[in-house]
Amino acid sequence: MNASNTQIQMRKGLLEFCILHIISRGEVYASDMIDELTEAKMIVVEGTLYPLLNRLKTASLVSYKWVESESGPPRKYYSITDEGKDFLLTLDQTWESLVKSTLLITSKR
Amino acid sequence: MNASNTQIQMRKGLLEFCILHIISRGEVYASDMIDELTEAKMIVVEGTLYPLLNRLKTASLVSYKWVESESGPPRKYYSITDEGKDFLLTLDQTWESLVKSTLLITSKR
DNA sequence: TAAGCTACCTTGTTATACCAGTTTCTAGGC
DNA sequence: GCCTAGAAACTGGTATAACAAGGTAGCTTA
Numbered sequence: 001m002n003a004s005n006t007q008i009q010m011r012k013g014l015l016e017f018c019i020l021h022i023i024s025r026g027e028v029y030a031s032d033m034i035d036e037l038t039e040a041k042m043i044v045v046e047g048t049l050y051p052l053l054n055r056l057k058t059a060s061l062v063s064y065k066w067v068e069s070e071s072g073p074p075r076k077y078y079s080i081t082d083e084g085k086d087f088l089l090t091l092d093q094t095w096e097s098l099v100k101s102t103l104l105i106t107s108k109r
Numbered sequence: 110m111n112a113s114n115t116q117i118q119m120r121k122g123l124l125e126f127c128i129l130h131i132i133s134r135g136e137v138y139a140s141d142m143i144d145e146l147t148e149a150k151m152i153v154v155e156g157t158l159y160p161l162l163n164r165l166k167t168a169s170l171v172s173y174k175w176v177e178s179e180s181g182p183p184r185k186y187y188s189i190t191d192e193g194k195d196f197l198l199t200l201d202q203t204w205e206s207l208v209k210s211t212l213l214i215t216s217k218r
Numbered sequence: 219t220a221a222g223c224t225a226c227c228t229t230g231t232t233a234t235a236c237c238a239g240t241t242t243c244t245a246g247g248c
Numbered sequence: 249g250c251c252t253a254g255a256a257a258c259t260g261g262t263a264t265a266a267c268a269a270g271g272t273a274g275c276t277t278a
Contacts, residue, residue, distance in 0.1 A: 001168040009122025042210045059110035073274040101151045182243040
């Protein structure tokens with residue numbers, strides 16, 4: 001039981017929320033997302049991101065299109081679906097409620 | 110992929126944090142914790158709590174003593190150890206940092 | 219054409235929450 | 249005394265998701 005593992009466990013499920021948010025702001029591909037997440041200190045590795053994107057796609061929350069790159073292999077550019085927007089709204093509430101609950105418990109003394 | 114499952118995943122790892130906080134405030138037993146968590150809308154079932162308490166105990170973050178009840182079977186009253194207090198401080202930081210990162214991503218537009 | 223980079227994907231492991239039970243102990247009614 | 253009810257602690261199986269450590273394929277450049 002160490003802090004690094006705890007961080008992983010706390011982050012669980014949050015990634016889905018964050019990535020859906022990033023995609024909701026406009027078309028992006030995997031490396032864009034990793035860059036932004038890393039910048040926000042929400043470290044993610046590829047092996048985590050790709051399965052997650054596939055889950056979101058399977059659930060019809062996002063869609064993608066292939067775009068040829070000017071330098072290198074083609075990229076999958078993701079965008080959010082209407083269904084994804086709806087789901088994101090409920091995730092916003094879930095997160096807000098979770099923060100409230102945690103604050104309620106951890107600020108008591 | 111539904112909101113209820115997402116809620117479970119987001120809560121994952123947070124429980125450890127919340128329960129350590131509750132125990133840090135004074136001696137409590139399992140039902141006390143469930144009551145407080147339920148009140149804060151952080152629903153937990155027994156089958157989740159007991160293994161978690163055992164993990165905390167194994168990691169020497171908490172200790173317990175048996176106390177006989179006036180009505181019913183004896184209870185395990187938990188209290189936090191010095192090691193647990195240290196760990197709780199790092200968890201506070203982990204949580205704070207996680208909230209900041211998430212806010213950074215979700216508030217951008 | 220070979221090396222190197224970029225982008226996407228896959229497999230196996232680990233950790234944790236949940237569900238649906240079981241066991242143990244005490245109290246109270248008959 | 250015996251049985252039931254309820255409280256408290258615990259357990260086994262399942263599902264989910266992140267991670268580590270790879271692999272595959274396309275493109276560029278020397």
